[in-house]
Amino acid sequence: MGASVSLSETRHIVLMGVCGCGKSTVGDALARVTGLAYVDGDDLHPPANISKMRNSVPLDDADREPWLLECGRRLRAAPEGLILGCSALKRRYRDLIRSAAVQPAPAFVYLHGSKSLLQARLDGxxxxxMPNAxxxxxxxxxxxPSPVERGITVSIDQPAEAIALQIAARLALGGPSIANVAGPDPASQCT
Ligand SMILES: Nc1ncnc2c1ncn2[C@@H]1O[C@H](COP(=O)(O)OP(=O)(O)OP(=O)(O)O)[C@@H](O)[C@H]1O
Ligand SMILES: O=C(O)[C@H](O)[C@@H](O)[C@H](O)[C@H](O)CO
Structure with a gap:
């Protein structure tokens, strides 16, 4: 359903998902593939958030709000495009990012993996x-992320470079050689 049509102009990409899903690793790989810069949302947290997580206390909505707005501002400050790693776990969190970001709204790439794979990645x-707990x-x-959120889902059960190439192809970020390597599209979850 037209994912690459409505998403093809996107130069602002949020790599999202739970801890350990590979946002930083895939972000670096996608930056190499596309030439876009990567910013890690972990680096944008206020110190109080980091210390809370270090102490194994999950962040709440109030903790996350200023951080999500800062994530959105970083996107807006990069008109040439940007890859941002940010958990963006809830719809309302993504709304906050969108409210501070750019038009067209960023694409949200959900990095999906099973709980056992995520646990194994965190253990390694x-x-x-971030405590594994x-x-x-x-x-x-x-x-x-729902289709109306410009969301796509990508499996993390493959090497980071392959994930990056698949994202670049599905968002039409790269040149013709990249466009040929798109894997199967699990996502009719695209807009
Ligand atoms: N596709 C992959 N294949 C194999 N290992 C991977 C892959 N992606 C990430 N990893 C490894 O899994 C671990 C977690 O990855 P990473 O730190 O990138 O996740 P993250 O989503 O940025 O985590 P956090 O949200 O906690 O910062 C790292 O040790 C990383 O090297
Ligand atoms: O939403 C959150 O609870 C946090 O942002 C975390 O997701 C961290 O930023 C990151 O995942 C830690 O590694």
Whole structure:
């Protein structure tokens, strides 16, 4: 249903999903593929949020609001386009980002993986402030982006480079060689 038509002009991409889904890893790969810059939402949190997460306390809506608005402002400050990694777990969080961002609204790329894969990825990660125990609350909070939100879903059960190429193809971000590598489109979830 026309994903690449309505999304083809998109140069603002939010890589979203729960902790450990690969936002930073895929963000770096997508930046290499597209030439767009990548900004990690983890770097935009106020210190109080980081310290809360370090202490295994999930953030609440009030904690997240200023951070989400800052994420949106970063998108707006990059008219040439930007890849942003941000959990953006709820629809109303994405509304906040959109309210501060650009027109056309950013595409939201939901990085989907099973709980067991996410757990394994988190178990294999070292030196990160986010405790693995917060995965449960992130999954409970997650609302998958709907088609009207310019959302697409991509499986994380593949190498990061392949994920990046698939995103670039589905959003028509790259040149003709990229356009040929799109994997199967699980997403009639696209607009
Ligand atoms: N496609 C992939 N294949 C294999 N390993 C991956 C893949 N994507 C990410 N990883 C690994 O999984 C772990 C989590 O990835 P990453 O830190 O990028 O997730 P994240 O969504 O940015 O996490 P957070 O939200 O907690 O910051 C890292 O150790 C990373 O190297
Ligand atoms: O919404 C949230 O609870 C937070 O933003 C987290 O998702 C972190 O930013 C990140 O995932 C930690 O690694």
């Amino acid at each position: 990660r070292a030196n990160h402030f 917060l995965l449960e609350s992130q999954l409970a909070t997650l609302e998958i």
